[in-house]
Amino acid sequence: MPFSVSWQTLLEELEELDGATLVTPLSHDRFRITDVQDHRVIVHFEDGDEKRPLQRDQFESLYRRITDTPNGFELDRLPPDADPYPAVWSLHPRFEIDEDAGVIVEQDGPTSTQLLEGEPASESDNRTEPDLAVYADALLLVDALERHDVDVLEELETDVLVNLYTLLSDVQRNANGVRQDVADVLLARLHHDRLVNGPFGSVQRTTRRNRTLKDEETVLAALEDAGIDRERVMGVDRGKVDDALEVTDLAESDVYDIEESAYVRKAEVDEERKDSRLQGLKEQLAAVDSDEGEALRQEIEDLEARIDELTEFKSGQAFQSRGGGNS
Known part of the structure; x- marks a missing residue:
């Protein structure tokens, strides 16, 4: 099928979108299509508030690569900042992204897209409590840190220090478990040591060699x-x-050369006492009246916005698109 026909089909699909959100296959950045033109598609990224034009000739170049490769074009061969192009192409009825295989491929039958079906809940009332041990321990730890001045640990009572050490130890252990689960899922999505960015940092697939002697x-x-x-x-x-x-x-x-060093070891945990305190915290959160709850939500939103402002990454292309009038 000629590119011009596929391009027209894609534009028709894009015209039918009404504020829908897509996600890029490698970096998993969220963006919206704000304008569809004959020679380009304008997209707006939610993180960093970046607006970028996606040019027709770049779509054609990717189209050639996909259709010339029987088993699909490998996404890690994309140029820098080209991640949104395959996401947009996935809206075409004949193109599909296989994230597990790391390719975008042409299909004869029905295909899936990078289109997100729904928006995440923005109201705190719609948030659900995760069934994770690290969540409960982290909530207890935050409460303890708020109630005690940890800037001068030497002035704290011994029982307070014991509680802090126990909670920190539990958070570390349980967080490591969740961290490994997250890493296992990420490992299937990262390809060939490509650096993938998120709002708070970057990750990269690396290889470690372990050697064990034979018999x-x-x-x-x-x-x-x-x-x-x-x-x-x-x-x-x-x-x-x-x-x-x-x-x-x-x-x-x-x-043997022997060198001794002392350390603190967590001996036991009073789970019943922790559960009792945790339930009290949950009841306090649930009892917040509407005015205080709204103020708290606004405070959290302001804090999140401040964190995003301090940690977001903008490429040089983002500044050029703002100053060059590409939109």
Whole structure:
């Protein structure tokens, strides 16, 4: 099918959109299509308030790459800042993005799109409490940090320090569990060490090599075949040394350099006390009247806006599009 026909079909699909939101396949940035023209499509990114024109010739270039590749065009081969182009192409009835495989491909049958079906709830009443241990522990920790002056830890009572240490330990452990779950999902979406940005930071797929020696005979035989005497690689076995200490009069210090250091270890957790305090916090939050609740929501929104302002990343292209009158 000629590009001009596919382009016209795509424009018709875009014309029917009414304020819908799309998401880019690699960076998962959200954007809206604000204007559709014969030679370009204007999009508006929600993060950073960036407006950008997507040019027809760039759509054509991506179209050629997709249709010339039977198994789909690999998304990690996209040029910088080209992430929205495949997202828009996915609105065409014959093009589909496979994020697991990291490709955009032409299909003969029905396809899916990068179009988000609905908007996230913006009102605090619609927020749901996540069923995660780290959420409960984090709420308790925030409460403890608000009630005590942690700028001068030396002035806090011992029981307060014990509570803080316990909560920090629980948050760290449970957060690491959720962190690993998130990492497992992200790993399937990141390709070839490509840096992917989010509002608060960036992640990148990396490779770690772990080495484990094969069994002793296999290793020694391979080295001997290579002309290496086995005596050259035979060393002291720590396990055998410990066994020898058990049946001799040698002291541990005779064969080990020993250095001791003290540390704090969490011995136990009063889960019943934590649950009781947590329930009290939830009841306090639920009891906030409408005026105070609205003020709290406004305060949270202002804080979130301030965080976005401090952490957002704008490319040079974003500033050029603002100053160059591309819209």
